[in-house]
Amino acid sequence: xxxxxxxxxxxxxxxxxxxxxxxxxxxxxxxxxxxxxxxxxxxxxxxxxxxxxxxxxxxxxxxxxxxxxxxxxxxxxxxxxxxxxxxxxxxxxxxxxxxxxxxxxxxxxxxxxxxxxxxxxxxxxxxxxxxxxxxxxxxxxxxxxxxxxxxxxxxxxxx
Amino acid sequence: xxxxxxxxxxxxxxxxxxxxxxxxxxxxxxxxxxxxxxxxxxxxxxxxxxxxxxxxxxxxxxxxxxxxxxxxxxxxxxxxxxxxxxxxxxxxxxxxxxxxxxxxxxxxxxxxxxxxxxxxxxxxxxxxxxxxxxxxxxxxxxxx
Numbered sequence: 001x002x003x004x005x006x007x008x009x010x011x012x013x014x015x016x017x018x019x020x021x022x023x024x025x026x027x028x029x030x031x032x033x034x035x036x037x038x039x040x041x042x043x044x045x046x047x048x049x050x051x052x053x054x055x056x057x058x059x060x061x062x063x064x065x066x067x068x069x070x071x072x073x074x075x076x077x078x079x080x081x082x083x084x085x086x087x088x089x090x091x092x093x094x095x096x097x098x099x100x101x102x103x104x105x106x107x108x109x110x111x112x113x114x115x116x117x118x119x120x121x122x123x124x125x126x127x128x129x130x131x132x133x134x135x136x137x138x139x140x141x142x143x144x145x146x147x148x149x150x151x152x153x154x155x156x157x158x159x
Numbered sequence: 160x161x162x163x164x165x166x167x168x169x170x171x172x173x174x175x176x177x178x179x180x181x182x183x184x185x186x187x188x189x190x191x192x193x194x195x196x197x198x199x200x201x202x203x204x205x206x207x208x209x210x211x212x213x214x215x216x217x218x219x220x221x222x223x224x225x226x227x228x229x230x231x232x233x234x235x236x237x238x239x240x241x242x243x244x245x246x247x248x249x250x251x252x253x254x255x256x257x258x259x260x261x262x263x264x265x266x267x268x269x270x271x272x273x274x275x276x277x278x279x280x281x282x283x284x285x286x287x288x289x290x291x292x293x294x295x296x297x298x299x300x301x302x303x
Contacts (some may be wrong), residue, residue, distance in 0.1 A: 003252065084296065107268045112286070117295040118255035126264050130244045148249060157254040159215075159223055 003119045009056055013042030016049055027141035030071045033092040033099050035128035036121055037145040038071035043080040101129040124152050163279035168208035169229040169236050171266035173283040179205045238267040262290045
């Protein structure tokens with residue numbers, strides 16, 4: 001899947017989010033332990049628009065029901081982007097922590113950045129978690145999370 | 160043995176592991192860069208961010224925004240700053256395959272955690288290598 005396609009899907013997700021402006025969101029629940037904002041994700045947002053669910057599902061070659069996601073915590077750590085279990089989720093489930101930001105070993109190797117699959121979201125995790133630590137989750141969720149993703153996907157590299 | 164602390168950029172990049180750093184740059188690689196971009200070979204080799212005041216052929220005029228900021232605040236590393244991490248360290252997908260900017264924050268966090276000496280000796284090289292050569296697995300990083 002190309003970056004161009006991901007960006008188009010992201011824009012669809014943002015449109016859905018805009019339409020739901022004013023809806024009450026449990027940001028703590030809808031932030032994955034790794035710092036990914038599920039509330040920003042098209043797989044979560046498509047449950048509010050069947051037509052868009054069908055469009056986006058078609059891009060992934062899946063059915064709409066396959067892609068609709070309740071968010072990491074609602075799905076017991078099974079992220080729709082990958083057909084495998086998440087070890088961050090397994091790790092944190094054995095603790096009383098909400099996000100990796102609370103962990104004394106943060107950041108561990110589970111949050112390692114990669115060039116591989118850079119069109120997906122993993123390189124934003126550590127930054128989001130640091131910002132959550134810095135400003136608190138609510139403020140990060142309302143004021144920063146979406147911008148972090150936009151900067152990640154649309155920003156131009158400079159030294 | 161060169162001082163790795165002095166060869167760590169304020170943004171957390173490990174100059175001492177960079178392929179353009181004077182101790183690492185090979186003739187072949189310099190030739191390759193020269194043939195690609197056309198700049199003189201003497202401008203390709205780098206003595207390190209701090210040693211060259213953040214100036215290298217990569218950089219647009221005006222210098223490096225991060226280095227300029229750290230000088231103003233009279234700090235050594237971004238992780239010493241009250242505003243850490245700021246937007247200057249935000250990850251970007253653009254050129255993520257060619258450049259290691261997405262390891263800056265991870266490096267700085269590890270430096271904060273284990274100290275710069277241990278990071279430089281035990282972690283920096285591996286982080287860079289895993290960034291470029293590792294395969295992403297959801298929620299696993301490179302943990303075994």
